Amino acid sequence: MENDAVMVHAIKACGGDIRFTVYPEIGHSADPAYADPQLYQWQLDHRRSGCPQKRIRDQTPTGNAEPTLRHQVRDFSAGTPDYSQMTSTLAAASRQHAEKIQAQLVALGTLNALRYRGTEKDGSDVYDAEFANGQAQFRLLFQEDGKIAAACFDVGLEAARRTRTGMISNIAANTGDVAIRNMNRVRTRASATLTGT
Numbered sequence: 718m719e720n721d722a723v724m725v726h727a728i729k730a731c732g733g734d735i736r737f738t739v740y741p742e743i744g745h746s747a748d749p750a751y752a753d754p755q756l757y758q759w760q761l762d763h764r765r766s767g768c769p770q771k772r773i774r775d776q777t778p779t780g781n782a783e784p785t786l787r788h789q790v791r792d793f794s795a796g797t798p799d800y801s802q803m804t805s806t807l808a809a810a811s812r813q814h815a816e817k818i819q820a821q822l823v824a825l826g827t828l829n830a831l832r833y834r835g836t837e838k839d840g841s842d843v844y845d846a847e848f849a850n851g852q853a854q855f856r857l858l859f860q861e862d863g864k865i866a867a868a869c870f871d872v873g874l875e876a877a878r879r880t881r882t883g884m885i886s887n888i889a890a891n892t893g894d895v896a897i898r899n900m901n902r903v904r905t906r907a908s909a910t911l912t913g914t
Contacts, residue, residue, distance in 0.1 A: 769840045776835050779859045782842040786855055794822040803865045826850040
């Protein structure tokens, strides 16, 4: 139950509207929740608009994804990230690790091309990027207000073929804290996780 409370807090911290009900003495049964007509009303009141599902089904990017990504790559490379385009949690993580992100982008060199690859089931837009000195894959997840809620990039020659399991830099909200994972796959599999508040 402690983990549930942490998740509820994280969702509320991100502006989510969540209702958390504990049924004491029930164990792991969900029957009382499904018997509560308020559950179904809450679900009807909190349906996502058709837009995210349509984007996922039709595999179309968020309207501002590509220009926002180009803007963020340019600004992070120059050492002047625009945190106003991010949620406060993502901005805090980005500030803590801006130098590392900048170093990776500077090493890649000039951004030559971006290609929309698709939209994942969580609504993240995926882009393959060609730089002067390598390739990367970027994922951006936008809130309804247009702010970036999560962002990650995978650097390397195989970036266009990898899935989330091979990310080198991943910034995302994780139960109210910020998790930044650095994974390096160069024949050996070394990984470290840095967590900031």
